[in-house]
């Protein structure tokens with residue numbers, strides 16, 4: 001099929017990269033110009049979970065004259081919020097402006113009907129059919145998914161999810177199944193945002209691993225409201241599904257983002273200690289606990305010779321319960337990182353802030369009390385705040401000074 005056979009509206013809906021006036025020009029243009037515009041217009045193809053967008057996406061990927069130009073595919077659930085920005089409220093941030101305006105326009109019809117609403121007819125079938133065609137896109141190197149942020153999940157295996165109530169889970173599963181059935185020769189960058197952390201055959205299947213082997217950029221951010229981290233699907237995901245995926249791109253990875261919504265560490269059995277990426281320059285961790293079992297600190301330090309950028313968001317140091325005065329704290333970790341990470345020029349550290357259950361005042365929770373057989377509970381320890389802050393400031397100062405000297409030279 002040729003792109004010229006498609007209705008212009010469909011073509012334009014999927015090619016969001018071009019500016020509005022370009023798209024209008026394309027719409028009005030003749031065949032010759034259309035052919036000229038194609039390579040640029042379809043470098044990045046956007047799609048979302050609406051009937052119109054998914055059907056257009058499938059049609060587009062069947063166009064012979066478009067396929068060879070597609071380098072990047074961005075699937076963004078109509079309620080997903082901004083890709084890569086972590087947890088969003090699906091109602092508040094579901095519709096954003098920016099280059100995807102036309103996709104958002106079509107999703108606007110869904111606004112107000114709620115996050116867990118029905119998926120329009122044809123969406124799953126079209127996405128599934130389209131993603132099964134990835135092997136026909138020779139230039140594709142980047143896949144970006146921002147799934148539906150699911151806040152209400154069951155602490156039960158995926159097979160017993162209430163499909164009627166959580167139809168968006170089906171989209172994710174259908175896309176994973178489609179990915180399994182196809183392949184991408186040169187996938188370099190993979191983003192799985194709002195990935196539901198369930199353990200299922202697909203993510204541990206060897207054919208799914210193929211997408212991870214040559215990645216330079218990997219971004220995994222989970223989304224769920226499960227709070228029981230020590231057992232169940234959430235634990236399986238972190239302890240069993242994820243480790244083989246993280247090991248796969250060992251020789252190529254330069255950038256790793258691993259964001260959780262809950263404190264994960266030795267509980268439920270995640271370990272980073274054995275992972276080595278000789279070319280890793282960017283590392284971003286969220287809610288990944290520093291404790292001996294997971295070896296977060298050792299993992300970071302093992303990449304001291306290459307790391308230039310480090311983000312620690314809401315990461316905590318695990319301390320036994322009750323906390324002994326000798327427990328390792330940020331005032332110990334920061335100087336060590338500062339001394340060893342000699343190439344770091346970008347550092348971002350933020351701590352979780354929440355309500356103190358005793359005083360009802362906002363305070364920081366930089367520590368995680370280990371509760372065997374349960375998980376972690378967040379704590380802030382007043383007596384440590386001053387020293388911790390001072391150590392972090394010294395670390396930040398050292399990185400900023402290096403940044404300044406790099407910028408000068």
Ligand SMILES: *[C@@H]1O[C@H](CO)[C@@H](O)[C@H](O)[C@H]1NC(C)=O
Pocket residue numbers: 051054055058121122123125126129
């Ligand atoms: C794609 O969606 C359209 C419109 O909803 C539907 O008619 C068509 O059957 C779907 N395509 C596939 C392959 O399911």
